[in-house]
Amino acid sequence: GQQLNQSPQSMFIQEGEDVSMNCTSSSIFNTWLWYKQDPGEGPVLLIALYKAGELTSNGRLTAQFGITRKDSFLNISASIPSDVGIYFCAGQLSSGTYKYIFGTGTRLKVLA
Amino acid sequence: NAGVTQTPKFQVLKTGQSMTLQCAQDMNHNSMYWYRQDPGMGLRLIYYSASEGTTDKGEVPNGYNVSRLNKREFSLRLESAAPSQTSVYFCASSGGLKTQYFGPGTRLLVL
Numbered sequence: 001g002q003q004l005n006q007s008p009q010s011m012f013i014q015e016g017e018d019v020s021m022n023c024t025s026s027s028i029f030n031t032w033l034w035y036k037q038d039p040g041e042g043p044v045l046l047i048a049l050y051k052a053g054e055l056t057s058n059g060r061l062t063a064q065f066g067i068t069r070k071d072s073f074l075n076i077s078a079s080i081p082s083d084v085g086i087y088f089c090a091g092q093l094s095s096g097t098y099k100y101i102f103g104t105g106t107r108l109k110v111l112a
Numbered sequence: 113n114a115g116v117t118q119t120p121k122f123q124v125l126k127t128g129q130s131m132t133l134q135c136a137q138d139m140n141h142n143s144m145y146w147y148r149q150d151p152g153m154g155l156r157l158i159y160y161s162a163s164e165g166t167t168d169k170g171e172v173p174n175g176y177n178v179s180r181l182n183k184r185e186f187s188l189r190l191e192s193a194a195p196s197q198t199s200v201y202f203c204a205s206s207g208g209l210k211t212q213y214f215g216p217g218t219r220l221l222v223l
Binding site for chain 2: 006031040100102104
Protein backbone atom coordinates (compact mmCIF):
# COMPACT_ATOMS: atom_id res chain seq x y z
CA GLY A 1 0.00 0.00 0.00
CA GLN A 2 0.93 3.65 -0.10
CA GLN A 3 3.46 4.86 2.42
CA LEU A 4 4.50 8.18 3.80
CA ASN A 5 8.15 8.53 4.69
CA GLN A 6 8.54 10.93 7.57
CA SER A 7 11.89 12.27 8.69
CA PRO A 8 13.66 12.60 10.91
CA GLN A 9 12.37 9.82 13.15
CA SER A 10 13.49 11.69 16.24
CA MET A 11 15.37 14.81 17.16
CA PHE A 12 16.80 16.46 20.23
CA ILE A 13 17.08 20.22 20.08
CA GLN A 14 17.89 23.08 22.40
CA GLU A 15 15.13 25.40 23.52
CA GLY A 16 14.94 28.35 21.14
CA GLU A 17 16.12 26.44 18.09
CA ASP A 18 14.10 26.04 14.93
CA VAL A 19 12.88 22.59 13.85
CA SER A 20 12.17 21.18 10.41
CA MET A 21 10.58 17.89 9.47
CA ASN A 22 9.09 16.51 6.30
CA CYS A 23 6.99 13.81 4.72
CA THR A 24 7.51 12.38 1.27
CA SER A 25 5.71 9.84 -0.85
CA SER A 26 5.66 8.37 -4.31
CA SER A 27 1.92 9.10 -4.46
CA ILE A 28 0.14 12.38 -5.12
CA PHE A 29 -1.98 13.82 -2.32
CA ASN A 30 -4.72 16.44 -2.44
CA THR A 31 -4.71 17.24 1.28
CA TRP A 32 -1.96 17.25 3.88
CA LEU A 33 -2.58 17.35 7.61
CA TRP A 34 -0.07 17.81 10.42
CA TYR A 35 -0.78 16.55 13.93
CA LYS A 36 0.91 16.62 17.34
CA GLN A 37 0.42 13.83 19.83
CA ASP A 38 1.25 14.13 23.51
CA PRO A 39 1.83 11.00 25.61
CA GLY A 40 -1.43 9.23 26.43
CA GLU A 41 -3.49 11.52 24.22
CA GLY A 42 -5.00 11.44 20.77
CA PRO A 43 -3.41 13.37 17.89
CA VAL A 44 -4.37 17.03 17.74
CA LEU A 45 -4.68 18.75 14.38
CA LEU A 46 -2.15 21.55 13.89
CA ILE A 47 -2.36 22.61 10.26
CA ALA A 48 -4.30 21.55 7.16
CA LEU A 49 -3.09 22.17 3.60
CA TYR A 50 -5.33 21.91 0.55
CA LYS A 51 -3.37 22.90 -2.56
CA ALA A 52 0.10 22.62 -4.02
CA GLY A 53 2.45 25.39 -2.91
CA GLU A 54 0.21 26.46 -0.04
CA LEU A 55 2.05 27.87 2.97
CA THR A 56 0.06 28.05 6.21
CA SER A 57 1.05 29.18 9.69
CA ASN A 58 -0.35 28.47 13.12
CA GLY A 59 1.57 30.54 15.65
CA ARG A 60 5.19 29.37 15.59
CA LEU A 61 4.32 26.51 13.24
CA THR A 62 4.49 26.80 9.47
CA ALA A 63 3.66 24.03 7.01
CA GLN A 64 3.93 23.84 3.26
CA PHE A 65 2.24 21.68 0.64
CA GLY A 66 4.96 20.66 -1.81
CA ILE A 67 4.71 21.75 -5.42
CA THR A 68 4.89 18.17 -6.66
CA ARG A 69 2.01 17.26 -4.28
CA LYS A 70 4.14 14.35 -3.08
CA ASP A 71 5.61 16.03 -0.03
CA SER A 72 4.97 18.41 2.83
CA PHE A 73 7.10 20.23 5.37
CA LEU A 74 6.56 21.44 8.92
CA ASN A 75 8.73 24.04 10.63
CA ILE A 76 8.62 25.07 14.26
CA SER A 77 10.35 28.30 15.14
CA ALA A 78 11.91 29.17 18.50
CA SER A 79 11.05 25.84 20.11
CA ILE A 80 9.85 25.72 23.71
CA PRO A 81 9.62 22.77 26.14
CA SER A 82 5.91 22.22 25.48
CA ASP A 83 6.71 21.45 21.83
CA VAL A 84 7.83 18.02 23.03
CA GLY A 85 5.76 15.25 21.47
CA ILE A 86 5.31 13.21 18.33
CA TYR A 87 4.45 14.99 15.11
CA PHE A 88 2.58 13.11 12.39
CA CYS A 89 1.83 13.98 8.82
CA ALA A 90 -1.20 12.55 7.05
CA GLY A 91 -2.13 12.69 3.41
CA GLN A 92 -5.40 12.18 1.59
CA LEU A 93 -4.91 10.63 -1.81
CA SER A 94 -6.07 12.51 -4.86
CA SER A 95 -8.11 9.55 -6.05
CA GLY A 96 -11.14 10.78 -4.15
CA THR A 97 -10.86 8.28 -1.33
CA TYR A 98 -11.90 9.25 2.16
CA LYS A 99 -8.87 7.48 3.57
CA TYR A 100 -5.80 9.11 5.04
CA ILE A 101 -2.28 7.71 5.05
CA PHE A 102 -0.16 8.52 8.11
CA GLY A 103 3.57 8.93 8.47
CA THR A 104 5.41 7.08 11.24
CA GLY A 105 6.00 10.25 13.22
CA THR A 106 8.84 12.52 14.30
CA ARG A 107 9.58 12.38 18.03
CA LEU A 108 10.74 15.79 19.23
CA LYS A 109 12.54 16.39 22.48
CA VAL A 110 13.46 19.88 23.60
CA LEU A 111 16.32 20.42 26.00
CA ALA A 112 15.88 23.45 28.25
CA ASN B 113 -18.58 20.66 22.20
CA ALA B 114 -17.07 17.34 23.28
CA GLY B 115 -15.71 16.59 19.80
CA VAL B 116 -14.91 12.88 19.51
CA THR B 117 -15.46 10.70 22.57
CA GLN B 118 -14.40 7.10 23.09
CA THR B 119 -15.26 4.48 25.69
CA PRO B 120 -13.75 2.73 27.49
CA LYS B 121 -10.40 4.44 28.10
CA PHE B 122 -8.70 1.23 29.20
CA GLN B 123 -9.56 -2.44 28.84
CA VAL B 124 -7.89 -5.75 29.65
CA LEU B 125 -9.17 -8.86 27.89
CA LYS B 126 -8.27 -12.50 27.89
CA THR B 127 -7.58 -14.21 24.59
CA GLY B 128 -10.86 -15.21 22.98
CA GLN B 129 -13.03 -12.65 24.76
CA SER B 130 -15.08 -10.18 22.81
CA MET B 131 -15.69 -6.49 23.29
CA THR B 132 -17.01 -3.41 21.54
CA LEU B 133 -15.26 -0.05 21.49
CA GLN B 134 -17.64 2.87 21.31
CA CYS B 135 -17.10 6.17 19.51
CA ALA B 136 -19.33 9.21 19.14
CA GLN B 137 -18.88 12.64 17.58
CA ASP B 138 -20.97 15.77 17.96
CA MET B 139 -19.57 17.74 15.01
CA ASN B 140 -22.14 16.50 12.47
CA HIS B 141 -19.36 14.89 10.45
CA ASN B 142 -20.20 12.44 7.68
CA SER B 143 -17.05 10.33 7.82
CA MET B 144 -15.72 8.31 10.75
CA TYR B 145 -12.65 6.13 11.17
CA TRP B 146 -11.04 3.54 13.41
CA TYR B 147 -7.24 3.36 13.68
CA ARG B 148 -4.81 1.38 15.73
CA GLN B 149 -1.45 2.70 16.89
CA ASP B 150 1.42 0.43 17.82
CA PRO B 151 4.82 1.48 19.21
CA GLY B 152 7.12 2.91 16.57
CA MET B 153 4.41 2.88 13.94
CA GLY B 154 2.06 5.45 12.61
CA LEU B 155 -1.69 5.16 12.73
CA ARG B 156 -3.06 2.31 10.65
CA LEU B 157 -6.61 2.41 9.37
CA ILE B 158 -8.80 -0.52 10.42
CA TYR B 159 -12.19 0.49 9.00
CA TYR B 160 -13.85 3.68 7.94
CA SER B 161 -17.34 4.91 7.19
CA ALA B 162 -17.56 7.57 4.49
CA SER B 163 -21.16 8.32 5.40
CA GLU B 164 -24.01 6.95 7.45
CA GLY B 165 -24.95 3.50 6.21
CA THR B 166 -21.60 2.66 4.58
CA THR B 167 -18.46 1.00 5.90
CA ASP B 168 -15.25 -0.03 4.17
CA LYS B 169 -12.11 -1.92 5.08
CA GLY B 170 -8.90 -0.09 5.72
CA GLU B 171 -5.34 -1.37 5.86
CA VAL B 172 -5.70 -3.86 8.76
CA PRO B 173 -9.34 -5.04 9.03
CA ASN B 174 -8.80 -8.70 9.94
CA GLY B 175 -10.22 -9.63 13.35
CA TYR B 176 -12.49 -6.58 13.55
CA ASN B 177 -16.02 -5.60 12.63
CA VAL B 178 -17.66 -2.20 12.67
CA SER B 179 -21.13 -0.71 12.85
CA ARG B 180 -22.14 2.81 11.85
CA LEU B 181 -25.09 3.00 14.17
CA ASN B 182 -26.16 6.48 13.08
CA LYS B 183 -24.41 9.65 11.96
CA ARG B 184 -22.94 10.22 15.42
CA GLU B 185 -21.78 6.76 16.41
CA PHE B 186 -19.29 4.27 14.98
CA SER B 187 -18.39 1.16 16.98
CA LEU B 188 -15.53 -1.32 16.61
CA ARG B 189 -15.98 -4.92 17.69
CA LEU B 190 -13.42 -7.58 18.46
CA GLU B 191 -15.22 -10.93 18.28
CA SER B 192 -12.37 -13.07 19.59
CA ALA B 193 -9.52 -11.00 20.94
CA ALA B 194 -5.92 -12.05 20.27
CA PRO B 195 -2.67 -10.77 21.86
CA SER B 196 -1.76 -9.23 18.49
CA GLN B 197 -4.68 -6.86 18.98
CA THR B 198 -3.04 -5.26 21.99
CA SER B 199 -2.81 -1.66 20.89
CA VAL B 200 -4.15 1.84 21.32
CA TYR B 201 -7.30 2.39 19.30
CA PHE B 202 -8.31 5.82 18.02
CA CYS B 203 -11.58 6.91 16.54
CA ALA B 204 -11.68 9.95 14.27
CA SER B 205 -14.22 11.91 12.29
CA SER B 206 -14.03 14.15 9.26
CA GLY B 207 -16.31 16.78 7.80
CA GLY B 208 -16.49 18.89 4.69
CA LEU B 209 -13.10 20.57 5.13
CA LYS B 210 -11.39 17.18 5.00
CA THR B 211 -9.73 17.79 8.35
CA GLN B 212 -9.80 14.81 10.67
CA TYR B 213 -10.32 15.01 14.44
CA PHE B 214 -9.33 12.29 16.89
CA GLY B 215 -10.71 10.97 20.14
CA PRO B 216 -8.56 10.38 23.23
CA GLY B 217 -8.02 6.68 22.50
CA THR B 218 -8.75 3.30 24.08
CA ARG B 219 -5.82 1.35 25.46
CA LEU B 220 -6.42 -2.37 25.03
CA LEU B 221 -4.36 -5.18 26.49
CA VAL B 222 -5.10 -8.75 25.43
CA LEU B 223 -3.54 -11.40 27.64
